[in-house]
Amino acid sequence: xATDNGWPKAQLGMLLTVGVYFAINGVALAAxxxxxISLLNTSLINRSTNKQRRQLGISAGASVSxxxxxxxxxxxxLVALTLFGLLILKLSPxxxxxxxxxxxxxxxxxxxxxx
Numbered sequence: 881x882a883t884d885n886g887w888p889k890a891q892l893g894m895l896l897t898v899g900v901y902f903a904i905n906g907v908a909l910a911a912x913x914x915x916x917i918s919l920l921n922t923s924l925i926n927r928s929t930n931k932q933r934r935q936l937g938i939s940a941g942a943s944v945s946x947x948x949x950x951x952x953x954x955x956x957x958l959v960a961l962t963l964f965g966l967l968i969l970k971l972s973p974x975x976x977x978x979x980x981x982x983x984x985x986x987x988x989x990x991x992x993x994x995x
Contacts, residue, residue, distance in 0.1 A: 888922060890993065891986030895919070898982050902975045910965070910975035917961045918983025924954050925987075 895915040902911035928950035932943065962980065965971045 888987060888990045890989040891918070891922065891983055894982045894986035894989075895979065898975075898979045902972075902979070905975075907972040907975040910971035910973075911979040913965050913969070913971055914962075914976040914979025914981075915983050917958060917965075918980050918987070920961075921954055921958060921984070922987050924950070924957070 895918065898911050898915060899908055902908050928946070932946060935943075935946075938946075958980075962976065965976050966973055
């Protein structure tokens with residue numbers, strides 16, 4: 881994922897902390913659901929990045945279109961899964977959003993650390 885050995889250490893550490901904190905407050909499922917959305921988003925980012933690296937001979941226009949498709953797909957997935965958790969599963973909004981946001985912050989920290 882975001883580290884050299886394949887494990888996003890900062891992201892997983894933050895998600896574990898969020899899960900434990902919200903487990904104490906009784907809404908661990910919502911935090912874990914938000915964390916899983918964050919990890920899925922991370923895996924899609926890495927998949928897109930690896931796909932771009934494998935196709936070095938493509939034109940700039942094709943490369944831009946691949947990036948646009950990746951961003952649209954990830955944002956649609958993020959919105960759909962978040963709304964599903966909030967509206968259908970009736971999960972705690974605070975725990976879900978905090979799990980999701982801190983997971984993304986952990987992903988960014990991993991990227992900065994491993995540059």
